[in-house]
Amino acid sequence: MDDSTFKALSRTGTPGRYAAFADLVDLAPAAAFIRDSDGRYLWANHAYAHLYGTVPEQVIGRYIEDLDEPADAEQFRALDQEILGRGTPVRHTLAYRRPDGSAGRAVGHRFPVRENARTCVAGIYVDVTDHLRATVQWQEAEENLQALRDHSGLPCALLSANGRVVEASAAAAELFQVSPHDLVGRRAHTLLAPSPDLARLHARWNGLISRRTRRVETSAVLVDAHGLQRRAQLHLTSIGHSSTGHPSGGHAPVGHAPVGHSTSRARHVWAVVTHQSLAHEAHPALTAAQIRILSLLAEGSSNGDIATSLHLSRQTVDYHLSRLRHLLGAATRPALVARAYVLGILAPRAWPPRSATAAHPLSTV
Known part of the structure; x- marks a missing residue:
């Protein structure tokens, strides 16, 4: 089959075994071609021509050496001869040189096709260079x-x-x-x-x-x-x-x-x-009021100041502080503040002091 016959067969709808297939593959993202035993292109789709920075019309009728460097052309001819000799498809990875000079790589199949009593070589590849x-x-x-x-x-x-x-x-x-x-x-x-x-x-x-x-x-x-x-x-x-x-x-x-x-x-x-925080044994969860008292204590407030801020009696604040010293194992007010920080009850990077579990940076509990 010559190139004009094949192009007419693939692009005009003329009856033929591969006409519909050629129309489909012509616009497929995979690169596809057909060459005769002499290395002359009988057909190529747009994706294949794009690998060479051109269009199918500029590929059909040309030979391998017209498009590829001598070393690549020699490799491709050897692959074609292998297909023609074996008569069976071969799957392989193909290294080639891109138009910009960079190395490319494609994966696909090359297989024999019979046309007009001649055995030709067809190939379909997916360029995996970018992948x-x-x-x-x-x-x-x-x-x-x-x-x-x-x-x-x-x-x-x-x-x-x-x-x-x-x-x-x-x-x-x-x-x-x-x-x-x-x-x-x-x-x-x-x-x-x-x-x-x-x-x-x-x-x-x-x-x-x-x-x-x-x-x-x-x-x-x-x-x-x-x-x-x-x-x-x-x-x-x-x-x-x-x-x-x-x-x-x-x-x-x-x-x-x-x-x-x-x-x-x-x-x-x-x-x-x-x-x-430092590792510690589990202790009972503190109430919101107890955590607020700890934050005010860390801020330097006295018992009276804490009572005023929280609208509590002085006796209630004293009770809470006594209870906190027992829960956290701290004998003094400074030790109580230190324990609140090292146990992660108070946030280490916040001022004024606030709960480490506060949902908002300005929240105090």
């Missing part, structure tokens, strides 16, 4: 992220949408007094101590997974393998997305039902601990 380049860049980014994670010294973990630890830094494993191997696979809610702010943490997690929010800064009480607790400042960031309502099933990380169906859900959440 491979993106893969390399992604791998480099992953390696850089891992190096940053391992050398930053910050406890951090990658959590799945259903709250399971996927990756964890050495600092995170040390925080929970377990090995990194034992930490991976754990449910996040098993690492949290019961506390009044769990409901708020759950709501914020749902916002991340449903992608209503991208980043959250909050706090939680963590519990290690020995049962010791510490309050930690958490930075949560959602990454990736999926189109299914429940990509991996299971329960939310704080032990509640999973998030409802959504058209776009986060697949993972990065959790980073930036501040943490």
Whole structure:
């Protein structure tokens, strides 16, 4: 079949075995061609011509050497002869030189076709150069992220949408007094101590997974393998997305039902601990009034000032302070303030002093 016959067959609708196929492939994103045994192009689609920075009309009728460098042309002719000799399709990865001089790579099949009593070589390829380049860049980014994670010294973990630890830094494993191997696979809610702010943490997690929010800064009480607790400042960031309502099933990380169906859900959440209190044994949860008293005490207020600010009697304030010294194991007022900070009851970076669980920076409780 000569080039004019094939072009007429593929573009005019003239009856023929490959006319409809040629019309379809001509506009396909995969690069396709047909060459005769002499290396002359009988047909090429737009995607194939684009690899050479031209159009199909400028490819048809030309020879391999007219388009490719000598070394590439020699390789392509050898592949054609292999197909003609074997008579069976061959799948392989093809390296070539792009018009801009950069290296390209394509993956596809080359196979024999029979036309007008002649055996020709057809090929169809997908250019994977950009995909491979993106893969390399992604791998480099992953390696850089891992190096940053391992050398930053910050406890951090990658959590799945259903709250399971996927990756964890050495600092995170040390925080929970377990090995990194034992930490991976754990449910996040098993690492949290019961506390009044769990409901708020759950709501914020749902916002991340449903992608209503991208980043959250909050706090939680963590519990290690020995049962010791510490309050930690958490930075949560959602990454990736999926189109299914429940990509991996299971329960939310704080032990509640999973998030409802959504058209776009986060697949993972990065959790980073930036501040943490000293490890301590569990103590009874403090009331809002007790925390407010501690914040005023840390500010330097006297018992009388505290009573006036909170509209309490002096005797009530004295009782609360006595109770707090007992709960926190602090014998003096300075020791009580110090314990409130090292146990994570008061926020370490806030002035005036305020609760570490306050929802807003200006809130006092």
